[in-house]
Amino acid sequence: MTRSHNEGKRREAKPEVDAYLQHLADSLKSGYAKLRFQATRIVDDQRDERFTNRFTVADLFPDEDPVDALKRELLTLTAENYIETVKDTKFPHRTEMRVFGKKYSADVYIKIRVELMRNDMTGDVHSLFVMSFHYAEYPFDAANFPYRKNG
Numbered sequence: 001m002t003r004s005h006n007e008g009k010r011r012e013a014k015p016e017v018d019a020y021l022q023h024l025a026d027s028l029k030s031g032y033a034k035l036r037f038q039a040t041r042i043v044d045d046q047r048d049e050r051f052t053n054r055f056t057v058a059d060l061f062p063d064e065d066p067v068d069a070l071k072r073e074l075l076t077l078t079a080e081n082y083i084e085t086v087k088d089t090k091f092p093h094r095t096e097m098r099v100f101g102k103k104y105s106a107d108v109y110i111k112i113r114v115e116l117m118r119n120d121m122t123g124d125v126h127s128l129f130v131m132s133f134h135y136a137e138y139p140f141d142a143a144n145f146p147y148r149k150n151g
Contacts, residue, residue: 081145
């Protein structure tokens with residue numbers, strides 16, 4: 001049985017996206033958030049290097065620690081950058097991932113998850129997982145962004 005291209009994908013209402021981004025910002029600013037960045041992914045073996053997380057982050061932020069750069073960049077996301085919300089098919093019991101797109105020197109595809117994790121030693125900790133932060137293989141168009149002003 002094959003999965004439909006749209007299975008597990010949805011578009012959230014703008015107030016939900018705004019609330020998610022506020023939660024993301026609060027988590028990043030709290031100092032208690034742990035950001036994990038998947039620099040190398042299995043799919044990268046089949047992908048042109050220019051479209052990998054490792055290449056994109058090194059190209060955009062050459063003299064910075066990747067985690068520090070990503071924390072800063074995630075704080076700049078707005079609902080206008082939102083594309084869709086997707087279910088994690090590998091880990092269906094984890095929270096959904098949000099997909100964003102942002103223009104740098106080229107379009108960048110960003111997929112993240114924010115979860116509240118329980119740490120018995122220190123209490124609750126927000127875990128931010130950046131699965132994707134790479135140049136888009138295909139340029140974005142206005143239809144990708146449901147909340148972008150002027151198209």
